[in-house]
Amino acid sequence: xxxxxxxxxxxxxxxxxxxxxxxxxxxxxxxxxxxxxxxxxxxxxxxxxxxxxxxxxxxxxxxxxxxxxxxxxxxxxxxxxxxxxxxxxxxxxxxxxxxxxxxxxxxxxxxxxxxxxxxxxxxxxxxxxxxxxxxxxxxxxxxxxxxxxxxxxxxxxxxxxxxxxxxxxxxxxxxxxxxxxxxxxxxxxxxxxxxxxxxxxxxxxxxxxxxxxxxxxxxxxxxx
DNA sequence: GCGACAG
DNA sequence: ATCTTGTCGC
Numbered sequence: 756x757x758x759x760x761x762x763x764x765x766x767x768x769x770x771x772x773x774x775x776x777x778x779x780x781x782x783x784x785x786x787x788x789x790x791x792x793x794x795x796x797x798x799x800x801x802x803x804x805x806x807x808x809x810x811x812x813x814x815x816x817x818x819x820x821x822x823x824x825x826x827x828x829x830x831x832x833x834x835x836x837x838x839x840x841x842x843x844x845x846x847x848x849x850x851x852x853x854x855x856x857x858x859x860x861x862x863x864x865x866x867x868x869x870x871x872x873x874x875x876x877x878x879x880x881x882x883x884x885x886x887x888x889x890x891x892x893x894x895x896x897x898x899x900x901x902x903x904x905x906x907x908x909x910x911x912x913x914x915x916x917x918x919x920x921x922x923x924x925x926x927x928x929x930x931x932x933x934x935x936x937x938x939x940x941x942x943x944x945x946x947x948x949x950x951x952x953x954x955x956x957x958x959x960x961x962x963x964x965x966x967x968x969x970x971x972x973x974x975x976x977x978x979x
Numbered sequence: 980g981c982g983a984c985a986g
Numbered sequence: 987a988t989c990t991t992g993t994c995g996c
Contacts, residue, residue, distance in 0.1 A: 801987055838984040845986070867985045877985065898985040
């Protein structure tokens with residue numbers, strides 16, 4: 756699958772910031788999904804010197820959560836890690852992995868934030884807008900916003916707030932286990948996003964999509 | 980100046 | 987993200 760539009764990746768920090776603010780206007784924070792048959796997870800791992808990355812996209816059957824297809828690619832890092840500009844670092848390699856996938860997913864779960872971002876444009880938003888596909892941001896830690904601790908039962912959640920605005924949910928995917936940070940990526944509502952994350956996390960803290968993608972990149976990195 | 984800071 | 991030992995628990 757390919758992006759619906761192109762934009763350069765060889766940018767400096769200031770240029771990336773401008774482009775980010777431009778693209779942020781295109782995010783749709785409402786349900787605009789079709790039937791969800793396939794759901795993809797994606798992740799990136801880095802090598803020792805940190806100038807190479809391995810990206811993976813794993814497509815699962817939304818009903819059985821069985822792996823349908825896996826794509827793993829290697830690429831060079833074109834951009835450093837800068838909090839708030841994370842997508843400019845990981846998206847080039849992820850796009851390469853998506854380009855090789857045959858089973859077009861109906862929804863993609865990202866390892867990072869969606870609109871729970873200082874300029875409302877985390878990795879999940881960037882990927883969603885670039886490929887015009889519904890996405891969810893599901894991070895292991897917080898980047899932006901403040902919240903209260905949610906209840907301890909699976910499914911309990913509390914809003915992530917920034918300036919009176921709800922930018923995401925702190926969601927407990929397993930009882931008495933550290934919660935995850937869920938936010939809208941593109942073409943989905945926060946409620947629907949959380950429902951899917953719960954459904955995708957029947958046994959562990961992180962959704963199966965992320966677990967499979969993480970496993971794939973870690974395994975590929977080990978063989979280098 | 981001080982703290983915060985996705986992966 | 988990655989660098990790392992032992993340890994508690996099913």
